[in-house]
Amino acid sequence: MQSKVTTISFQGQNIYAGIDVHLKSWKITVMLEHMEYKTFSQDSDVDILCGYLNRNFPGANYLSAYEAGFCGFSLHRELERNGIKNIVVNPADIPTTDKDKKQKEDKRDSRKIARSLRNGELKGIYVPSCELEELRCLVRYRKTLVKDISRNKQRIKSLLYLFGIKIPNELNSSSIHWSGRFTSWLGTIRTSTIQGEMVFKEIINTTQHMRSRLLMVNRQLREIGQQGKFGRLISLLHGIPGIGLVVSLTFLTELCDINRFKTLDQLCSYVGLVPTTNSSGDKEKNGKITPRSNKQLRNCLIEAAWRAAKQDPALALKYNELRKRMEPNEAIIRIAKK
Structure with a gap:
């Protein structure tokens, strides 16, 4: 059968x-x-x-x-x-x-x-193209390099204080720090022991290496901004006060397609430029700025807003008007939204 x-x-x-x-x-x-x-x-x-x-x-x-x-x-x-x-x-x-x-x-x-x-309760986040995702990694790597270099500079200064080494008056200004003359002077420093010199030289060499990597990354980003397929969009962003190459590339790689935001409120919510809210019945209370944000984009945008307020007279006037009724950090958020 x-x-x-x-x-x-x-x-x-x-x-x-x-x-x-x-x-x-x-x-x-x-x-x-x-x-x-x-x-x-x-x-x-x-x-x-x-x-x-x-x-x-x-x-x-x-x-x-x-x-x-x-x-x-x-x-x-x-x-x-x-x-x-x-x-x-x-x-x-x-x-x-x-x-x-x-x-x-x-x-x-x-x-x-x-x-x-x-149950249909989930909403997927935006998925960028491979090209934009990898460019985003390069932009974020640059930010990591800048942070690491800054930390190492602080370590070098701490060692100078620890070993009782004073910076010469002709080199002790913010405009000269980490110039060629300053780094050459660092190379002449001698400590009382081999171990101290080893620590000092290792940190200096690491910092110099990271600075050379940063120059290479900056060169690559400039080429992308000038000759790449995103050149036109980046040049348009350059026309906004306070926005340079790095900020433009951050906007491009973090936002990707701005048309996915139907309203300005949606865009501000994604960036993290909206307050926390607490509403119950007839009571509605707005709190501090929301912790939910794209931190890379929000930090970059706020820094750009500070620069724009110093460069653009109209934004400077608006900032001064806002300062009459709110704190500086609150006022700059309003400028960033603009």
């Missing part, structure tokens, strides 16, 4: 996968429209997940989500290439119960993501 083979088809049905991503393994929860199917662990390999979904739910529409984190958007792009409609979500935007917060587990996290995805 021949056995009858039944072909299962999930044609037209949605299958939801919540992925809790880790470096070596993933915890995955699979849900159907009206039931939770299974939670399991697997190696961090998209092919394994695709094989599982195709074997168990042939013909279905596969939807997945994972929290933004260390793997960036590379996993998202790989899932999309394999036919899984994926979104990357801000961890803070996933509905979470008090129990989930106090009993955090990978299994709970993946189940929470899958459930929220099925």
